[in-house]
Amino acid sequence: MASSTDETSGSGDIGRTLELLWDTGKRPSRGPKPGLTLERIVETAVEIADRDGLDAVSMRRIATELGTGTMSLYRYVPGKGELLDLMLDRVQRPSENPADLGEGDWRSALAALGRATLALYRRHPWLLKVNQSRPILGPSALDGMEKMLSRIKPMGLTDPELVSAIIMIDAYVVGAARTQVYAEEAERTTGLTTAEFFEAQWPVLEKVMTTGRYPLLAGLDENTWGPDFDHFEFGLQRILDGLEVLVTRRHAND
Structure with a gap:
């Protein structure tokens, strides 16, 4: 790809x-x-x-x-x-199930949007090959936007800021999806799993780490690169944390 x-x-x-x-x-x-x-x-x-x-x-x-x-x-x-x-x-037709838009508050709605968008790109990886900077606004696009705006309106942000919050989530997800989908594509084309790919580099890297040139990297916990840490969810929650700071400040000023 x-x-x-x-x-x-x-x-x-x-x-x-x-x-x-x-x-x-x-x-x-x-x-x-x-x-x-x-x-x-x-x-x-x-x-x-x-x-x-x-x-x-x-x-x-x-x-x-x-x-x-x-x-x-x-x-x-x-x-x-x-x-x-x-x-x-x-x-891109939005789900008809209200539960798919989170538990009701704006934060859970945006989190649900992020997860659903990632799942969309994984189901249809060809989407990553389409430049959608100028989309044709059909029923799916407008239905999805209408539903999401109805959930995040209580944030109390201006209209451009509300739209920007949705764009922010989408931009983050596109980057994460590209990393995941391209990694899977690399496995298919090379025949090497991601684990096997990095294991092949380990003999050289192990020697490099003993030179003292990279003390911080050498000192990282052995589980740092493991599969148990959810990098996507960590990044998504930090974006929402930042939005929550803005929402709290805006409500306090109001």
Whole structure:
């Protein structure tokens, strides 16, 4: 998996994409396969991306999976640019279960958002290859934002600050997800587990640590690099701690 983004959201016909997302355009005439729908096309594209990567998604490949002709798909979606935005909206549908947004307070809601977003990237690693700096705002994006804002409004921050809190969590999660997903990709491509990879370096590193050049590193607890410490959760909670300081200060001033 490349570290750079390969696709960009909003690269298709923006107006047509919005029509498809919000179902405001003309419905296509029935194709040769009566069961063919836009929903099936998008879901099939997502399944291909999940299984074989975003590069594997093409109109021809989707048509083959659905057992129809490639040209039939163009009755429903103009091209891959618009299809990508439909895929993004599909996988980011917010949960309908209120419990998935935490226990009720703003902190648990943002923590739940962070964990859910990490799980999303792990389920759909191809998302990391999409530049979403300018997203097309479909139902999933707005539904998710509306639900989250309703939970964190009691923070008492300004509207830009509330949105920034959500952006902050998302940015943190993207970095953590990239580290995890790329590590898993490295294991698959090299055949070495992460543990085996670092064990291969240990004979040299052990000698280096006895030179006195790195006294702090040499003095670290032997469990420092172990799998038991949850780095993601530690970082997430520290971000929330920082927000809590701001919220407490803002409430005191009010």
